[in-house]
Amino acid sequence: MKKTIIASLVGLALSPSSNSAEHIALADIVVTASRMEQSKASVLADVSVIEREQIEQAGQSTLVEVLQTQPGIEITNTGGAGKASGIFMRGTSSNHVLVLIDGVRVNSATLGTTTFENLPVALIDRIEILRGPATSLYGQDAIGGVIQIFTKKGHGDPKFYAGIGYGTYNTKTAEASVHGSINDTSFALGVSSLDTDGFSALKTNNPNLNDKDGYRNLSFAGSLSQKIADGHELSFQLLSSEGHAKFDNKFNLFNPPATINFSDNAHISQLSYSLTSKNKFLPIWLSTLRLGEGVDESVTFQSFGRSLFRTKQRQLSWQNDINLPVGILTLAYDRLEERVKSTTNFSNTTRNNDGYYAGYLVTVDQHTLQLNYRSDHNSRFGNNDTGGIAYGYQFNDSWRATASYGSAFKAPTFNDLYFPDSFGFATSNPNLDPEKSDNIEASLRFQQEHTNASVTIYENKVINLIALDSNFIPFNVNKAKIQGMTLAASQDWNNWQLNGSVDIQSPRDEATKNLLVRRANRHAKANLSYTTGDWRFGLESNTSSKRYNDAANNISIAGYTVFNLTTDYQINKDWKAMARLNNVFDKDYALAYDGNPNTTGYVYNTPGSNLFVSLRWQPQ
Numbered sequence: 001m002k003k004t005i006i007a008s009l010v011g012l013a014l015s016p017s018s019n020s021a022e023h024i025a026l027a028d029i030v031v032t033a034s035r036m037e038q039s040k041a042s043v044l045a046d047v048s049v050i051e052r053e054q055i056e057q058a059g060q061s062t063l064v065e066v067l068q069t070q071p072g073i074e075i076t077n078t079g080g081a082g083k084a085s086g087i088f089m090r091g092t093s094s095n096h097v098l099v100l101i102d103g104v105r106v107n108s109a110t111l112g113t114t115t116f117e118n119l120p121v122a123l124i125d126r127i128e129i130l131r132g133p134a135t136s137l138y139g140q141d142a143i144g145g146v147i148q149i150f151t152k153k154g155h156g157d158p159k160f161y162a163g164i165g166y167g168t169y170n171t172k173t174a175e176a177s178v179h180g181s182i183n184d185t186s187f188a189l190g191v192s193s194l195d196t197d198g199f200s201a202l203k204t205n206n207p208n209l210n211d212k213d214g215y216r217n218l219s220f221a222g223s224l225s226q227k228i229a230d231g232h233e234l235s236f237q238l239l240s241s242e243g244h245a246k247f248d249n250k251f252n253l254f255n256p257p258a259t260i261n262f263s264d265n266a267h268i269s270q271l272s273y274s275l276t277s278k279n280k281f282l283p284i285w286l287s288t289l290r291l292g293e294g295v296d297e298s299v300t301f302q303s304f305g306r307s308l309f310r311t312k313q314r315q316l317s318w319q320n321d322i323n324l325p326v327g328i329l330t331l332a333y334d335r336l337e338e339r340v341k342s343t344t345n346f347s348n349t350t351r352n353n354d355g356y357y358a359g360y361l362v363t364v365d366q367h368t369l370q371l372n373y374r375s376d377h378n379s380r381f382g383n384n385d386t387g388g389i390a391y392g393y394q395f396n397d398s399w400r401a402t403a404s405y406g407s408a409f410k411a412p413t414f415n416d417l418y419f420p421d422s423f424g425f426a427t428s429n430p431n432l433d434p435e436k437s438d439n440i441e442a443s444l445r446f447q448q449e450h451t452n453a454s455v456t457i458y459e460n461k462v463i464n465l466i467a468l469d470s471n472f473i474p475f476n477v478n479k480a481k482i483q484g485m486t487l488a489a490s491q492d493w494n495n496w497q498l499n500g501s502v503d504i505q506s507p508r509d510e511a512t513k514n515l516l517v518r519r520a521n522r523h524a525k526a527n528l529s530y531t532t533g534d535w536r537f538g539l540e541s542n543t544s545s546k547r548y549n550d551a552a553n554n555i556s557i558a559g560y561t562v563f564n565l566t567t568d569y570q571i572n573k574d575w576k577a578m579a580r581l582n583n584v585f586d587k588d589y590a591l592a593y594d595g596n597p598n599t600t601g602y603v604y605n606t607p608g609s610n611l612f613v614s615l616r617w618q619p620q
Contacts, residue, residue, distance in 0.1 A: 032100075032128040032148045034361055034370060035137055035330060036321055042363060044370050044390040044402050045134075046072070046443060046456050046486070050127040057538065057566055059580035060171055060194070060612045063124070064116045067147070068542060069525050071488045071501035072131045076518050076592045077117075078604045079201025081171075081194070082215025082245035082268070085117040090131055090458065091482040091507025091519050092144030096410060096435075098134065100148040101272040102223075102237040106294035109311040109338045112141070112413035115296060118243040118268045120219035122163075122175040122192035125152040131486075132458065133408035133439045136372040136386040139334055139355045143408040143437045143462065151221045151239055154179040154186035160619055167580075167612030169212075171196040184227035186235075193218050202248040202594065203603040217243040231280030236273070237292075243268040264302045271295040274315075284323040291316055312339040327362025327369075338414075346418040347430075352379045353411075368392040372406075380417075381434055384409045403442040410435040416466055416474045429474045437462040453489040458482075465509075467551070479510035500526035514553040518592060520545045529566075538566035549593040555601075560589035573620045579613045 029037050033045040040049070048070050058066045064085040068075045074088040086094030095112035098105070107114040127149055134142035158180030165173040177190030194217045201213040219242065225235035246265045274292030281287055297310040319332040334355040340346060353376055360371040372388040390404035412432040419428040441458035465478035484505030491498050502524040507516040515521070522545040529538040542562050549555040563585060568578040586609040595601025 030128060032130045032146055034359065035319060035332070035357075036328065036361070038361075041447065042368060044368060044392045044404060046131040046441070048129050048131075048488075050129070052125050055121060055124055055127075056616070057568065057578070057580075058121065059566070059578060059614060060165060060167055060173055060196075061121065061580075061582075062117060063119045063121050066121060067116070067127070067129070069527065069540070070129055071486045071525070072145075072484075072503055073129070074519060074523055074544065077606065078592055078594075079213060079247065080198045080215070080605065080607060081196050082117050082198070082217070082243055083201055083213070083247060083604075086113060086518075087116060087147070088519050089129075089144035089147075090460065090484060090486075091505045091516060092437075092460065092462070093516070095413070096141065096144035098138055098142040098146045100138070100146065101239055101294070102149070102151055102274060103276075103290060103317070104237075104272045104274050104292040104294045104315060105313050105336070106270055106272045106296060107141075107311070107313075108296045108298070108309065108413075109313070109340055110309050110342065110414045110419075112410075112415075115268055115270060115298070117245075118217065118241050118270055119149070120192045120194070120217060120221075120241055122173070122194075123151055123177075123190045123219055123221040123239065124149055126150040131456075132404070132441060133386075133388070133406035133437055133460070135376075135408035136374045136388040136406060137357070137359070139336065139353065139374065139376055140378075140384070140409060140411045140434070143410050143435065143460075151223065151237065152177060152179055152188045152190055153223050154181050154188040154225070156180055158182070161617070163614055163616040165612055165614030168610035169196050169198055169607075171612060173614070186223075186225040188221070188223045190221045191219070198246070199605055199607070200248065201605060203605045211246075211248075213246040213248060215243065215245045217241065233278045235276045235278075237276070238273045239271070241268075241270045264300075266301070267297075267299045269295070269297045286321045288319045288321075289317070290319075306343065308341070308343045310341040312341075313337065314339070326364065327360055330357070330359040330361070332357040332359075340414050345420050346414055347420070348380075348418050349414070350379075351411075353377065366394040368394070370404075376409075378411065381411060384434060384436075398446055398448050400445045400447070401443070402445070404440070406439050408437045408439070412466060412474070427472060432466060432474060433464050433476050435462060435464045435466060435476075450492040451490070454487075456486045456488075458484055458486075477511075480508065480516060481510050482507040482516075495531045497529045497531075498527070500524065509551065512551075512553075514551060515548055517551055518547050518549060518557070520547045520559070534570040536566075536568050540564040540566065549596075555593060555596050555598075557590050557593065560587060562587050562589065574617055576616045576618075577613070578616065579611070581609070581611050583607060583609045585609070 028039055030040050030043050033043045033047050064075050067073050072090045076086040078084045087097050089097050099114040130146040134146045160178050162176040172195045175192040179188035197212045198214040200210045221239045223237050227233050244267050272294050274290050276290045279287045292315045294313045300307045314337040316335040322329045336353040338351050340349040355376045357374045362369050370390040374386050376384045386407045388406035392402040394400045411434050417430050439460040443456040445454040460482040462480040464476040465480050466474050467478045469475055486503050488501040504522055507519045524543045526541045545559040547557045549557055562583050565581040570576050590603050592604045597603045
């Protein structure tokens, strides 16, 4: 992460000999909200952070399930581990969320989404979630928000870690890592594996079709950082994830059982790497230059043949943080080059974007102001200018109010623009315009040592929303208005800890007043834990109201509440045992349908009651 130059953070300077102090200070820092390091208390945006401890307690849970525990987030999944999944943030579409891995974009330019289901939870150290438009910070796609994933980095004395786990559906996991620093060199290296038999992705009464759709994954992550001189550092980051998933091909369901081929499967891979140079050329000037590439690839093998979709995103970012007499000025240039390779014959497979960013952040007495402006020059869509302004007032040590406005845009995907005709029918539209949005929000926050609470209200208007006409051709026509309120709170007392959130929202199509597909009016999360001695016990719940599987709101998906139990036991200073019982009451629920299950469609299965146990070794 970038070295801070915010004067108010000088007091957080770390003692190089105190690893515990370093850990505490790093946990109090947020980067994504302003592209520079800030203390959590000073952030104006609606941000939450998932720390490593929470990730470990998630057991074998997927990244999508880990994200579901956070305010403002709903999920969708098409049949278990490794199957296509999506994130809806504040009621926006799943392709309205920008995902960064150590600052590098990793998503499919053809689908417009990130393959969350293939990202390894075990190699993630921290996740920052920025809710609300962030195009004026990071460029295209961030209409709903930004999810930034940080892999493990090295600091302090070298440390080792290893873990194994086993659970229902013959689920097996293994992971190991080493990280630390020696003199001016910091390093981290980790590997993780997951193998599960899974369950049938599609729910059907035909016993011949209830096959197991398994998933396996092998991933590596590494980082290397070298301090060249005081204020000058060179670092390298890498994450590689290789997954293999079996899935149900719905077209097989119309064939006689003797002709069904259960070999439908996909190889999914993601790669993120970058080289970063941080240079403090002057006491008031920090330069950060990053060169990186994100790769998303899917190779599908089905009865009718092999298909390949690969996206490469070459990225260059040069950011300059300048400490002014009052406040911090940030100037940045971002270059994005998108390249698509596919067995599908797209008429265009490349486009470039140049982004120019200016930001200003200042705190004076009780007042904090953040200004963002960005101009993106796209080789396909021309110029798109976005901006944001946020203001916060600190009433006293505990109470703070904020208000903000932000604009955003999303470029149409290559599928929307260039997907070739299928069987003589058009399935794309090269005349599409970018989707655009305007968002306003306000929040009131309360913070004390053991208590946190906030209420945030927002309204996000999206125009040029891309939808499909009666012939399944994408076009710009829909307008969406998403109004909502998020209540979030946490409380610690003695050995108890309680946290949770409630989202009340109205994500609707302006023309029809229908709810947007697979998004609910209400959803809530809660987590209660109790610690006694070397034991910790936890109870989690996830609740959602009714959703609809279609834009016309004719196919409803019932609401649900799912409970999970967790426990862990510190055997000694080096060993910890953990157990997790998901869906305690074996709730039968759905997150997505394939068509209309009342006619010729099918329900995508979700896990029943399942148990996972793990053992972790981390020498102190």
